[in-house]
Amino acid sequence: MAAAALREQLNALLSSMFASGLVDDQFQQLQMLQEDGGTPGFVAEVVTLFCDDADRIISELAALLEQPIVDFDKVDAYVHQLKGSSASVGAQKVKFTCMQFRQLCQDKNRDGCIMALAVVRNEFYDLRNKFQTMLQLEQQIQAQQ
């Protein structure tokens, strides 16, 4: 596919990610840092770090919430970490769900936490898929140049 068509596809994807609230201004900051700093792989590096962190944290949370007695302090610490990294990459929906999740931890609401984890997981998977598509399109555009 020609570079122009790929670029159009990429722009449409990014527009929809912003319009749906999946990502916020912080993600735009990352893009600007990449362009202004002349560091082509910067967004990919940050996105990859976020996805690896989130994957690991979600697995840890699932394991903690399966325990007969839930350690809500540990759960809260992991959610805090996920909230921080989602904020840094501009993952707005994941960040907002983490904020609600932390409240449920503080209330020691196990069922609520399990539901919040399911929402976070779904939102993260949706975002990760879009990030993967974005990076693939960027690589294809780069290959054409």
Added chain:
Amino acid sequence: MAGAAAERKVIRVLLVEDEEIHRVLARALLRSAVGGVELDEAGTGAEAVRRVRDGGAGAYDLIITDGKMPVMDGHEATRQIRAMGVTTPIVGLSSDTLPPDVDTFIKAGADDFTPKPLSKEKLVRILAKFNLA
């Protein structure tokens, strides 16, 4: 000290942060916002204290520190750095942003606090405040 840094046009920053994603972002922002930066990184508060102790009082022009970290958190590191008599500006950086969280940093001896995520605007404000721009 801050005036000397501005004249030198290279600022020496100690970034204290245990998570790689936040370090990568801060590195990029610092290099973008500051003409010349020498950046040291510490993954725990204990390592930060050691770097400051080994480097001496004038080792850094600015210290930016996370709150929650393993081994030693940013509040305790701030307390220990101040106890050494080091007056380098220290800025707390955390996603815990309720007044008690900010207060903990200030009472430990930090000069300022900024909520995560770090951004160009926040960094420019910090650099201007401490005359490092």
